[in-house]
Amino acid sequence: MKNKVYIGWDIGGANTKICVFDSTLNITRIECININIWSNFKELNNLFDKISKEYSVYVIFNYITITAESCDNFKDRKTGILSILKNCNSFILGHKLFYTNQDRYIDFDSAKNNPENLYSTNWILTSKFVNKSKNIHLIIDIGSTTTDFIYKNMDVKENINDHLRLINNSLLYAGVIRTPISMLLNEVNYFSKNIPLINEFFSTTGDVFNLTNDINFEKLDYFGADNLEYSKENSFKRLARSIGLDYQKEMQSEIIKISHMIKKEFANIIFKKIKLLLGNELQNITLSSIGEGSFLVKYLAHKHKIKYFSIDNENIFTTDNVDKKILYKNFTAALVVKNFHRTF
Numbered sequence: 001m002k003n004k005v006y007i008g009w010d011i012g013g014a015n016t017k018i019c020v021f022d023s024t025l026n027i028t029r030i031e032c033i034n035i036n037i038w039s040n041f042k043e044l045n046n047l048f049d050k051i052s053k054e055y056s057v058y059v060i061f062n063y064i065t066i067t068a069e070s071c072d073n074f075k076d077r078k079t080g081i082l083s084i085l086k087n088c089n090s091f092i093l094g095h096k097l098f099y100t101n102q103d104r105y106i107d108f109d110s111a112k113n114n115p116e117n118l119y120s121t122n123w124i125l126t127s128k129f130v131n132k133s134k135n136i137h138l139i140i141d142i143g144s145t146t147t148d149f150i151y152k153n154m155d156v157k158e159n160i161n162d163h164l165r166l167i168n169n170s171l172l173y174a175g176v177i178r179t180p181i182s183m184l185l186n187e188v189n190y191f192s193k194n195i196p197l198i199n200e201f202f203s204t205t206g207d208v209f210n211l212t213n214d215i216n217f218e219k220l221d222y223f224g225a226d227n228l229e230y231s232k233e234n235s236f237k238r239l240a241r242s243i244g245l246d247y248q249k250e251m252q253s254e255i256i257k258i259s260h261m262i263k264k265e266f267a268n269i270i271f272k273k274i275k276l277l278l279g280n281e282l283q284n285i286t287l288s289s290i291g292e293g294s295f296l297v298k299y300l301a302h303k304h305k306i307k308y309f310s311i312d313n314e315n316i317f318t319t320d321n322v323d324k325k326i327l328y329k330n331f332t333a334a335l336v337v338k339n340f341h342r343t344f
Contacts, residue, residue, distance in 0.1 A: 005058040008337040013068040017333035027319040034221045038071040045091045052093030060094025063336045065122040081115035122332040126150045142293025144177035169276045176293035177206035188258045195243045203238035210235040211259040267300040290331040316344040
């Protein structure tokens with residue numbers, strides 16, 4: 001009899017996250033692949049095919065959550081979900097179940113008949129985890145593109161889609177890699193002068209956190225606004241371009257100062273959202289974080305003297321040679337499996 005393997009998929013517009021469990025629900029693999037679904041499905045389908053073939057000697061059970069339906073290559077979200085479902089069904093090997101905003105798992109036929117139940121569901125998995133945690137009041141999930149605020153007893157129906165979450169301040173459309181810096185602030189200080197930022201897609205938050213050494217891009221496959229890699233020199237060039245300059249080496253220290261200034265402003269924006277959600281009295285709140293931007297949450301918790309609880313202290317996963325830091329950056333791909341088996 002073949003052994004079982006359980007694979008969690010979190011399919012986002014910019015990244016697809018994968019978590020593999022063995023038959024005893026021990027995590028053996030975790031990955032995040034930068035695939036831009038708004039370009040085409042080729043890379044995503046190649047990934048589906050690659051992972052499926054690697055585990056073809058097993059009985060495969062796939063659990064899938066989707067957040068990529070809002071990509072602007074789709075006419076609307078329904079079209080997006082249906083397109084993603086079709087590709088999942090064609091290229092993922094094994095049993096497939098899709099996670100819904102009703103906390104149910106449904107098969108392909110049910111999913112294609114009820115696509116609206118699949119819109120951006122991964123945060124609901126995190127919400128369930130927060131509600132069961134005795135240690136955490138609020139988890140902030142900062143990814144490459146967005147920031148989710150998920151707090152205890154959050155009303156799922158009142159936050160059922162991106163539109164409502166934007167209204168309710170539980171979703172901020174800013175992340176630590178893809179967000180243009182001119183979306184976060186209007187001007188920066190350069191050699192003691194306030195310089196307005198150019199409102200063009202010249203540089204992003206990835207450049208900022210590359211130069212503050214908060215993100216190591218050596219093992220990541222992202223590209224910057226100019227479609228070049230995130231080397232230190234390229235980030236200096238892109239940030240200089242945002243204040244109307246061609247980069248020279250003597251600018252380095254000032255551009256690094258600018259990067260720390262933008263980091264501080266991003267943290268302030270997140271802190272204001274926390275106060276809108278939970279009020280000004282935060283002394284009894286315990287904060288945690290997941291995603292690529294966890295470092296930013298730790299930074300603001302220290303700055304504003306908010307209690308911070310590291311999520312790995314919850315000990316809800318057993319792993320086999322898996323880097324826990326990578327696991328918690330890709331938390332929802334693991335939760336979509338654990339939630340089905342009701343083991344967290």
